[in-house]
Amino acid sequence: MEQFQVHILGCGSALPTTRHFLSSQVVNLKDKLYMIDCGEGTQLQFRAMKLNFNRLNHIFISHLHGDHCFGLPGLISTLGLLGRTSDLHVYAQPDAAKIFPFLLDYFCKELPFKVFFHSFCSTRSELIFEDHCLKVFTIPLKHRTPSAGFLFEEKAKSAHIIREMIDFYRIPVSRILAIKSGADFVTPEGETIPNVRLTKPPRPPKKYAYCSDTAYYEKITPIIEGVDLLYHEATFSNEDLARAKETYHSSARQAALIAQSAHAGKLILGHFSARYPDETVLLNEAKEIFPNTVLASERMTISMLS
Amino acid sequence: MEQFQVHILGCGSALPTTRHFLSSQVVNLKDKLYMIDCGEGTQLQFRAMKLNFNRLNHIFISHLHGDHCFGLPGLISTLGLLGRTSDLHVYAQPDAAKIFPFLLDYFCKELPFKVFFHSFCSTRSELIFEDHCLKVFTIPLKHRTPSAGFLFEEKAKSAHIIREMIDFYRIPVSRILAIKSGADFVTPEGETIPNVRLTKPPRPPKKYAYCSDTAYYEKITPIIEGVDLLYHEATFSNEDLARAKETYHSSARQAALIAQSAHAGKLILGHFSARYPDETVLLNEAKEIFPNTVLASERMTISMLS
Numbered sequence: 225m226e227q228f229q230v231h232i233l234g235c236g237s238a239l240p241t242t243r244h245f246l247s248s249q250v251v252n253l254k255d256k257l258y259m260i261d262c263g264e265g266t267q268l269q270f271r272a273m274k275l276n277f278n279r280l281n282h283i284f285i286s287h288l289h290g291d292h293c294f295g296l297p298g299l300i301s302t303l304g305l306l307g308r309t310s311d312l313h314v315y316a317q318p319d320a321a322k323i324f325p326f327l328l329d330y331f332c333k334e335l336p337f338k339v340f341f342h343s344f345c346s347t348r349s350e351l352i353f354e355d356h357c358l359k360v361f362t363i364p365l366k367h368r369t370p371s372a373g374f375l376f377e378e379k380a381k382s383a384h385i386i387r388e389m390i391d392f393y394r395i396p397v398s399r400i401l402a403i404k405s406g407a408d409f410v411t412p413e414g415e416t417i418p419n420v421r422l423t424k425p426p427r428p429p430k431k432y433a434y435c436s437d438t439a440y441y442e443k444i445t446p447i448i449e450g451v452d453l454l455y456h457e458a459t460f461s462n463e464d465l466a467r468a469k470e471t472y473h474s475s476a477r478q479a480a481l482i483a484q485s486a487h488a489g490k491l492i493l494g495h496f497s498a499r500y501p502d503e504t505v506l507l508n509e510a511k512e513i514f515p516n517t518v519l520a521s522e523r524m525t526i527s528m529l530s
Numbered sequence: 531m532e533q534f535q536v537h538i539l540g541c542g543s544a545l546p547t548t549r550h551f552l553s554s555q556v557v558n559l560k561d562k563l564y565m566i567d568c569g570e571g572t573q574l575q576f577r578a579m580k581l582n583f584n585r586l587n588h589i590f591i592s593h594l595h596g597d598h599c600f601g602l603p604g605l606i607s608t609l610g611l612l613g614r615t616s617d618l619h620v621y622a623q624p625d626a627a628k629i630f631p632f633l634l635d636y637f638c639k640e641l642p643f644k645v646f647f648h649s650f651c652s653t654r655s656e657l658i659f660e661d662h663c664l665k666v667f668t669i670p671l672k673h674r675t676p677s678a679g680f681l682f683e684e685k686a687k688s689a690h691i692i693r694e695m696i697d698f699y700r701i702p703v704s705r706i707l708a709i710k711s712g713a714d715f716v717t718p719e720g721e722t723i724p725n726v727r728l729t730k731p732p733r734p735p736k737k738y739a740y741c742s743d744t745a746y747y748e749k750i751t752p753i754i755e756g757v758d759l760l761y762h763e764a765t766f767s768n769e770d771l772a773r774a775k776e777t778y779h780s781s782a783r784q785a786a787l788i789a790q791s792a793h794a795g796k797l798i799l800g801h802f803s804a805r806y807p808d809e810t811v812l813l814n815e816a817k818e819i820f821p822n823t824v825l826a827s828e829r830m831t832i833s834m835l836s
Contacts, residue, residue: 239611242578246604264604265571272548290607290637298552298570298600305545323636330629331596 228253228378228430228528230453233269235494235520237459237473238291244496245269245522246291247436249455250280251376253358259283260374260434266295267302273523277306282353284360285316286436287346287371293320297327304335311338315352315360317370318343346372349447363447365438367472373435375448378528383423393417430528433488436495439469440478445485452528454488455520457495458506464499473497476506480513494520534559534684534736534834536759539575541800541826543765543779544597550802551575551828552597555761556586557682557738559664565589566680566740572601573608579829583612588659590666591622592742593652593677599626603633610641617644621658621666623676624649652678655753669753671744673778679741681754689729699723736834739794742801745775746784751791758834760794761826763801764812770805779803782812786819800826 229252236244246263250270257279259266270277280303285293296314303312314320321341328339344352346364353360356379363373382404390400395409403409409417433448436457448454459473468475474482476493483491491514496503503519510517518526535558542550552569556576563586565572576583586609591599602620609618620626627647634645650658652670659666662685669679688710696706701715709715715723739754742763754760765779774781780788782799789797797820802809809825816823824832 239608240574240577245574264601265574268546268551268571271546288637290604294600294604294607294637295570298596301596301600302545319636323633326632327629330625331594331600 226529227255230432230455230492230526230528231273231275232492232494232520232522232524232526233266233273234263234522235496236291237457237495237497238289239498240264240291241498243522244498246295247286247495248295249434250275251432252279253376253378255279256281256355258358258360258376261286261292261436262295262299263291264294264298267299269522270299277303277308281310281312283312283314284353284374285314285320286365286373286434287367287369288317288319288323289369289437292437296324297331300324300328300335300339301332304332304337308337311340313340313342313353315342315344317346317372344372346370349375361447363433363435363444365435365444366441367437367439371437373433373438373444373448375451376432376434378429378431380429381426383419383426385423386421389417389422393422395422427529432528433486435482437472438474439472440474440481442482442485445482448482448486448488450487452489453492453526454483454486454490455492455494456482458493458510459495459497461500461505462509464497476510477513480510480517483510483514483517488514489516490526491517492520492526493517532835533561536738536761536798536832536834537579537581538798538800538826538828538830538832539572539579540569540828541802542597543763543801543803544595545804546570546597547804549828550804552601553592553742553801554601555740556581558585559682559684561585562587562661562664564664564666564682567592567598567742568601568605569597570600570604573605575828576605583609583614587616587618589618589620590659590680591620591626592671592679592740593673593675594623594625594629595675595743598743602630603637606630606634606641606645607638610638610643614643617646619646619648619659621648621650623652623678650678652676655681667753669739669741669750671741671750672747673743673745677743679739679744679750679754681757682738682740684735684737686735687732689725689732691729692727695723695728699728701728733835738834739792741788743778744780745778746780746787748788748791751788754788754792754794756793758795759798759832760789760792760796761798761800762788764799764816765801765803767806767811768815770803782816783819786816786823789816789820789823794820795822797823798826798832799823 233248234245248266456479458476539554540551554572762785764782
C-alpha cells in the first residue's frame with residue numbers, strides 16, 4: 225500500500241516533561257524512513273513506535289541545540305549493535321561534522337557501517353537530498369544559532385494506465401512507458417488515440433514542511449507555499465510573545481499566520497514549552513487564524529494521503 | 531523521616547528495548563540524591579519519578595560506554611535551564627574530563643553553574659567522596675574498558691538519647707553531645723551513670739554496592755563484604771556464558787556467586803540483555819545460589835532500611 229506519513233517521536237522544547245519527549249520525527253515515504261532531528265530518547269521512541277531501524281538511512285538535523293541532536297550518538301551506537309552495514313547519512317550544520325565524529329571515534333570505535341556528515345548552509349534554501357521519489361530542500365529559519373527547516377517534496381508521479389484501453393487497442397508492452405509519460409498511441413491502422421483516453425492523471429505530489437526552531441519569519445512563506453502539511457514550532461502562547469522574541473521562538477498565533485500566508489493545507493503545532501500543562505490554549509489561539517490546526521503529540525502518525 | 535533508598539531509573543544493557551531504559555540509578559540518603567550512571571533518557575526518568583533536580587549534586591559514572599553516560603549532556607543542559615546555580619560534581623574515568631567539557635563548551639555555553647569532573651583510577655578501591663553521612667568508594671571491575679563500581683557506605687550514627695533518663699538525672703544540655711558519643715554521666719553527687727543506661731544503640735550503618743559493567747570478578751568480594759544490598763549486572767543467562775566472557779559481562783549465576791561470597795543481604799540483578807523477553811530465567815538461575823534475589827525494573831525503589 226502506498227505510504228506517506230509523518231511520525232511524531234517527540235514534540236517538547238528544550239526542557240523535557242513527563243508528557244513530552246525532545247524533538248524528533250520520522251517521515252515514511254514508501255517504507256523508506258527519513259528522520260528529522262534526534263533529541264535525547266529518540267531511539268527509545270523509534271523502538272516504541274515499532275519503526276524499522278533498517279529502513280532509516282538519512283537523518284536531517286535542523287540545528288545544533290542539544291534538544292535536537294543529543295540522541296544521535298546513542299542512535300548510531302544502537303544501529304551498530306544491531307549489525308547495520310549500510311551507510312548512514314546525516315545532514316546538518318557544518319559544526320556537526322566536527323562534534324559527532326569526535327564522539328563516535330571515542331564511543332563507537334568498531335562501528336560496522338560508515339556515517340557521512342553532509343553540511344548545508346542555512347542562509348538560503350537549497351536541495352540537499354534527492355532520490356527517485358523525493359527531494360529535500362532546506363528552509364532558512366531565524367534562531368539564536370543557524371537553523372534550517374526541511375521541505376519534503378514528493379516527485380511528480382507518472383500517469384496511471386487504464387488497463388481496459390490497453391487491452392482494447394492491443395497496445396504492445398513496449399509502448400507502455402511512453403504512454404505513462406504522456407505519449408499518444410498510433411494504431412497499426414494510423415489512428416491516433418490521445419493520451420488522455422489511455423491514462424488517468426496521478427494524484428498530485430505532496431509536500432511536507434518542518435519549521436523548528438524559529439522566530440516568526442515571513443521570508444519562509446514562498447519556500448513552503450502550498451505545502452499539504454506544515455509542522456511549525458509554537459513554543460509559546462501569544463501572551464508570552466516577549467519571551468518568544470527574546471529566545472527566537474514563535475507563538476502559536478505566529479505559526480498560524482505562517483500557515484495562512486503559505487496557504488498550507490494543514491498545520492501541526494509542536495515544540496511546546498514546559499510552561500503549558502494544557503496546550504489547548506495554543507491550539508485555540510492558532511485555530512482563530514488557521515482553523516485546520518492540530519497539536520502534535522508523542523507517537524502520533526499523520527498521513528499525508530488522507 | 532529517615533531515608534535511604536535506591537531508585538532504579540534504567541536497568542537495560544546497551545541496546546534499549548521497549549521495556550528497559552539505559553543504566554541509571556539514584557541513591558537517596560536523607561533527601562540528598564546521588565546519581566550512579568546516566569544513560570540516554572536518564573533525565574526523562576528522573577522527572578517521571580518525581581525526583582528533585584535541586585537535590586542532585588553528585589554523579590558517579592562507572593565507565594565510559596555510551597549506555598552509561600550519553601544522558602549526561604542533556605541532564606546538565608536541563609539543570610541549566612532550570613536555573614541551577616550550585617556546583618555539580620561528576621566522578622568518572624579520566625577521559626570524561628576531556629569529552630564532556632568539550633560538549634558543554636559547545637552546547638551549554640551559558641551554564642549558570644559550574645561542573646567539576648573528578649577523575650578516579652579504577653585499578654584499586656579508593657575513597658572518592660565523603661560528606662557528613664556518607665562515604666563512596668570505587669570498586670575496581672573487569673570490563674572491556676576501565677570500569678568501577680561504587681560502594682555507598684553510610685557513616686556510623688551516634689547513639690539515641692533516652693529522653694526519660696536525661697530528665698531523671700537532670701542532665702544539662704551541655705553534656706548531651708558527649709553522651710551521644712559514648713560518655714558516661716557523673717551526677718553532682720559524684721555517682722557515675724554508665725552510658726549504656728542513658729542511650730540506645732543506633733541502627734547499624736548500611737552499605738550499598740553497585741557493580742556494573744563487569745565480568746565475573748571474585749576480587750571484589752573483600753571490598754563489598756557484608757553489604758546490605760548488592761546491585762550486580764546479570765547481562766546474560768549462564769547458558770550464554772561464552773557470550774558473557776567474550777563481552778566481559780556476567781551471568782545471573784555469577785552475580786549470585788558474588789553475592790554469596792560477599793555475604794550480601796540482598797541481590798538485585800540488572801543490566802539485562804535485550805535477548806531475554808522474560809528475565810525470570812535470570813532470576814531463577816540466581817535464586818538457586820542466592821535466594822534473596824530480585825530483578826531490577828524501571829521506576830522501582832528499594833529501601834535500605836526495611
